[in-house]
Amino acid sequence: MQSVRSLAVVGTMALAFGIASLDAHAAGALAGTDIESTAEVTYTVGAVNASATSNTVTVRVAEILNVVVTVQTPTVAVSPGDTAREIVCLITNTGNGPETFRLVTDNAVGGDEFDPAIASPSIYFDTDASGDLSAADTPYVAGGNDPVLPPDGSVTVLVVNDIPGTVVDGNRGFARLTADARTGSGAPGTAFVNAGVGGTEAVVGLTGAAASGQAQYLVTSLTVNAVKSQVIVDQFGGSRPLPGARINYTIVVSATGAGGTASTVLTDRIPANTSFVPGSLRLNTSALSDSADADAGEFTTTPDARVRVTLGALTQASGNQTIEFAVLIN
Amino acid sequence: MSQGKLKFIAAAALLAFAVDSQVLAADARCISLKSMAEVEREIVDDKGGKSVKRVAASKVVPGTEVIWTITAENTCKQASENVTINNPVPAHMQLVANSVTGAGSDVTYSLDGKAFAKPDQLTVKENGADRKARTNEYKHIRWEFKNPLPAGATATASFRAVLE
Numbered sequence: 001m002q003s004v005r006s007l008a009v010v011g012t013m014a015l016a017f018g019i020a021s022l023d024a025h026a027a028g029a030l031a032g033t034d035i036e037s038t039a040e041v042t043y044t045v046g047a048v049n050a051s052a053t054s055n056t057v058t059v060r061v062a063e064i065l066n067v068v069v070t071v072q073t074p075t076v077a078v079s080p081g082d083t084a085r086e087i088v089c090l091i092t093n094t095g096n097g098p099e100t101f102r103l104v105t106d107n108a109v110g111g112d113e114f115d116p117a118i119a120s121p122s123i124y125f126d127t128d129a130s131g132d133l134s135a136a137d138t139p140y141v142a143g144g145n146d147p148v149l150p151p152d153g154s155v156t157v158l159v160v161n162d163i164p165g166t167v168v169d170g171n172r173g174f175a176r177l178t179a180d181a182r183t184g185s186g187a188p189g190t191a192f193v194n195a196g197v198g199g200t201e202a203v204v205g206l207t208g209a210a211a212s213g214q215a216q217y218l219v220t221s222l223t224v225n226a227v228k229s230q231v232i233v234d235q236f237g238g239s240r241p242l243p244g245a246r247i248n249y250t251i252v253v254s255a256t257g258a259g260g261t262a263s264t265v266l267t268d269r270i271p272a273n274t275s276f277v278p279g280s281l282r283l284n285t286s287a288l289s290d291s292a293d294a295d296a297g298e299f300t301t302t303p304d305a306r307v308r309v310t311l312g313a314l315t316q317a318s319g320n321q322t323i324e325f326a327v328l329i330n
Numbered sequence: 331m332s333q334g335k336l337k338f339i340a341a342a343a344l345l346a347f348a349v350d351s352q353v354l355a356a357d358a359r360c361i362s363l364k365s366m367a368e369v370e371r372e373i374v375d376d377k378g379g380k381s382v383k384r385v386a387a388s389k390v391v392p393g394t395e396v397i398w399t400i401t402a403e404n405t406c407k408q409a410s411e412n413v414t415i416n417n418p419v420p421a422h423m424q425l426v427a428n429s430v431t432g433a434g435s436d437v438t439y440s441l442d443g444k445a446f447a448k449p450d451q452l453t454v455k456e457n458g459a460d461r462k463a464r465t466n467e468y469k470h471i472r473w474e475f476k477n478p479l480p481a482g483a484t485a486t487a488s489f490r491a492v493l494e
Contacts, residue, residue: 028494035493037365037417038365045360055365057398059388060389061422
């Protein structure tokens, strides 16, 4: 009877998994995880079936130190004398254990025309996740609130610099943010004994456990020009400015220089002693309605009679924006 | 049978059933099974010569290839037959293609630990169609040794797997 029970045990595969769950993880198996393996053998001696299991071998996952810095604003258009202009960077822990990172800015980067002046504080956490510097954002203090990131975890930071007043159009100023693992960084393969999670080694990964992101501030003094011209058509087939004559205005707006505007709005008053001709407003030959609605233009009487056309972001590549409208001489 | 052994059996009978059964099954306990995990390290000697040495793998980082070796030694005076070694691919590890060895054995694999087959017969359902399973999807390895393992002899099985 007892030997029959033994046979029943033999018939069962002895699977020995130390870890039941298989966490799919971009950073790899989590540091400190114990991986166990046990082999099993079945055999027969004469007519007797038997089995045995091996010792259980345990391999502990050591910590690998890796970090990536991704610049989300590679080029920031600035003007001379600007203050507190931010670069947005994403710092991601691509190692397999929780890690604390130290952040350092460096603007003495070669190959540019000026060095942005490091603001104080120079790095902020994007606490309110707005993507830009705002009152709610917490300043970073080296050694005080170094970001602690779980494996695959990331944090957005804003690197803040001032632009010298002496720079000129087209100048570039490079700014760099470096994040390095507090446990240690250096050549890939460098090991820090007992420094990893669960008393394991911490080993520097292929990123060197330090990463930099570089962005450029580009000085752009963009000029927006508007050139207005008129054609008078009188009711007698001539071009005299008689009461009742129609004046057709054309305004050509163009941007020249590097960079672009965030938004351009053209407003032009209707001259005294004239009346706007309803339905005459056009942008690049397309008719615009007089009311304030989905299209770019409107005619309004508050605070006084004027036309208003929203041109949006303009760059030199946008080319000429031609606005036309007409008035009648009272 | 000596008096000492009789006393031993009497004492064993008082123990819990599981222990008791193992004692009686000891008649057939011929194979001692050992499992081992190693990694390869490149060693550079004083003359700059390089060689690869295997060292015990106790702590490894993701991406490391670990060599798992299982040895079965027949400690009895008679041969063991139908020797079959089973080893799951350890958790968080991916079997390396063409890394499984086991002289004198037929090797089969399983995706679920139940059905074992040769690689070309292992399929995975993907988007409603069957495709051949990839090596890193094998979860279990089985070595079936074709010949009896003689008294005192050792059979070896090994595989390599990379830590995710």
